[in-house]
Amino acid sequence: MSRNSSVSKTSACVRGQRFPVVVAAFVLAIMVCERVTLDPNAQALQAESQTDKETNFKRQALGGLFNQWTFDTQKPDEAPSGFSPLDLGEGPAAVWHVAPDAEAPTKPNVVRGSSSCQESTCYRLMVADKFEYEYPDITVRLQLPSQGVVGAGGVVLGVKDAKNFYAVSVDLVGQTLEVIRVIDGKESILDRAPIKPKAVAWHTLRVQRNTIISKDFMETFFDGQLAASVEDQTLGLGRIGLLLRGKTTLSFDSLHAVPLFSQRPLSPPAAY
Secondary structure, three states: OOHHHHHHHHHHHHHHHHHHHHHHHHHHHHHHHHHHHOOHHHHHHOOOOHHHHHHHHHHHHOOOOOEEEOOOOOOOOOOOOOEEEEEEOOOOOOEEEEEEOOOOOOOOEEEEEEEOOOOOOOEEEEEEOOOOEOOEEEEEEEEOOOOOOOOEEEEEEEEEEOOEEEEEEEEOOOOEEEEEEEEOOEEEEEEEEEOOOOOOOOEEEEEEEEEEOOEEEEEEEEOOEEEEEEEOOOOOOEEEEEEEEOOEEEEEEEEEEEEOOOOOOOOOOOOO
16 A cells, blocks of 8 residues: 555545544533533532432432322321421411312322412422432422412422422413522522413423533423423422412322433533
8 A cells, every 4th residue: 555545544534533523522612611600509509419419310210219199098188298398488387288089180189288378479388208300300280279269389399498499380360380499588580471271170280300411491381381491500409399379279189200311411521
């Protein structure tokens, strides 16, 4: 083989590899940029150790976070088993109990929550114990017990404590849905959207939190229709649960939580 022929083949090989190298460098630059530009508050709130993240990921892989709560094996008037209340805002605590309902999506029981707090900034949570999700897919059925009842509720996720969480709140009377972030007890409305409830007794609320490289986003569906989509990565790993907001009474049934597998690497990229 001549020297010129060898050089020609080598050049062709380099040209063939150039595009993958450029793509890899671009992806690495995005990942490094994400580390540099991350909000300081988000860094503080996502301070869980790498070991915790890896342990949680392994639990997801083994199916330990695939859950459905129907409350059908409990006795009426009991508090929901495996859940704990958390309260934000002045006023009396909410009353949560298992109640029989012949029209429930899963018979015979539902969970009924009632709050007498007058302010919309009053949040009453019932949070699942022992289960933490970073990117959950949450579905719940909910119902207002009678027409014209004022109030709102839905689900919470990313719950650190009573003062730090995400909330998706549905007002069936006002026909609006809000995606809310609460940090240190202060709420921020990330999105507010109109909804069109179907003419049914029980409605469906679904929230999916996922990530694409450097963007964390939540998509919220009401009665099967996409209602809101927001980007936010302030809160990370946290618990999920049910929500009452302001003065309201709501019934909940068939709460599902499934982990969505993130495309974000467990370990940060090497600094080179």
